[in-house]
Amino acid sequence: MEQFIDLTIFNTLALFFIGLTGGIISGFIGASGAFVLTPAMMSLGIPGLIAVASNMAHKFPKALEGAYKRSKYGQVDLKLGLLMGVLAGIGMITGWYVMMYITQHFGQAGSDLYISITFIAVLTIVGGLVLRDGIFEKRGKGRFDSERETISKNPLARWVNSMRIPGTMITSDSLDNPISFLALAPIGFITGFIAMTIAVGGFIGVPAMMYILGLSAMVASATELVIAAIIGIAGSLLYSLDGLIDIRLSLLLMAGSFIGIQIGSTSATYAQDYVIKLTMATIMLLVLASRLFYIPGYLYELEIIQADGYSTFQTLNTAGANAIILALLVGNVIILYILYRGIRATAVADKMLQSAAEFLMVDDSPLVTNDGIGSQLSPLGRFERLLVASDGSDFSSAAVQAAVLMAKQCGAELHIMSLVPVGLEYEAIGENVLKQELEKCQTHLDEIQAQAKASGVDKCITHLVHGQTVHQEIIALGERLGVDVIVMGQRGRRGLARVMLGHATALVIGKAHCSVLVVPKGAKIQGRHFLVATDGSRFGDAAVITTNRLGLLYEAPVTVVSVTSPKQSEETRANAWQTVGRAAEHMYDNGVQVDTRTLEGQPAKVIVEFAKERNSDLIVTGSHGRTGLDRVLIGSTSEKILNDTPCSVLVVKAT
Known part of the structure; x- marks a missing residue:
């Protein structure tokens, strides 16, 4: 078959545009946008095998970079990733043999048909699930209330986690319990097999690790990068031996995608979760439709179906090409419009809030903008100024109550904020509607302020903040005010698409x-x-320093714990005892009732269990608090504690 296409000016620009669009989609949805690349290249006339191989070659450098960055933040389970990568390798080799067999016996039409059918199957399942999640979230509904409930309601997950087959059990940092190797084998195999067929395997691997193995979203998505890097390197090697990688295509895709990722990730900050999901589902279903149009033509070339001429199939192929163009254009238009709308809305809101300021301006309730934001850390152990955000939900009510009690106990100044969602619609309907929204939010804040003062909080200040992205506005106001602690409610994530999306609390942390x-x-x-x-x-x-201060303010008993692993040396365990002993001595000298304990096992699991045993109402942990380009990475231990404990958690930042 004719392998490599001529790189005319049109083809060069088209491939760059395809890579750009894939990058924009990746940045916007927080996951691989590679599902558009292979079908788009095939519609451009590139044989399916070349498209898959070149797509795979362009992906693995990004996967390596992502895995390295995520590993620095403790998100990657390297042992599990390497093991799954080996299993995926077996699936890849099998997939490669299947692909080569089909190509040798049925030619390009056979391989193109096989790739298209696989795409149709995968996109039907994943696109349908994401569409369902987006619709449910738009309606304010969800299938599961939390990640733990997802596992508990999944019979397959319960069965897999209950398997105890001697000689097959393995442990890893991210697994709460030992799990049978036999449970990992099909997940890794299918991930590798699918990746070798369509150059996209993460849609299978990440949900499987979450819903079956019980990994958190952050760890699953980070560990998948290790698997993707292994698949990419091994797959590229296998395909290169047959001369199927067109490095020109890979470089053009890579150049476009690096630019697109920046655009997509910026646009995502202005989009609501359900909009991201519905956009993703729309693009997937359009790509699926484009492949469906090509199926009859492949069947005709294979002489499976008969026809008087090829004109009908040419018409269908044209429809398929138009469908993939529509998918690319729709994705770009939606995402770029959201970006424009977000930037424009900020400018419009600034102008209109300025004109409405006199309506609600009072001495202790200023309208806040994001000008002059600082970035100073508050001194450790200081609880003089607290900030809590309220939207009237049960989740924020719990945070408000906790903030009021802490402000009273610590004698702190309490700042309560409420976000006024503003956008281009206010430009059309006028200032009166904006004033009504502002008045409604201010009434809500006044009620909380009255409750706080009745509870004994001497200084309680309310803030109306305009904007569209909650976490950005909370952080901006916190830095402007120089607060010591931000108090957040915890809201459970729902559905398959949470694999690909961030969490407001994690973003603030x-x-x-x-x-x-x-x-x-x-x-x-x-x-x-x-x-x-x-x-x-x-x-x-x-x-430790922060807990020392809180222990004094609340007159609460404190336990200092450090966690070791059975595999660690005696010296490491001795160091753990020295660590808790040194911390306890510091607290004791400051008048805190303190004891110590060294625990053994998975850090998050044993910490949460010990907190339940002691009936703790607060867990304090440190965090580097760094962020990545795509999503915030707060450390797998901190994330698991936050997900699994019923008590409050204070994440302390260090300089």
């Missing part, structure tokens, strides 16, 4: 320069017992 208190619904901090986890690092020391 990652990007805020101050400490963040996360309060689950129904949790209260009453000073029954505080638990602080330390590993002897400066992050752990910051947590």
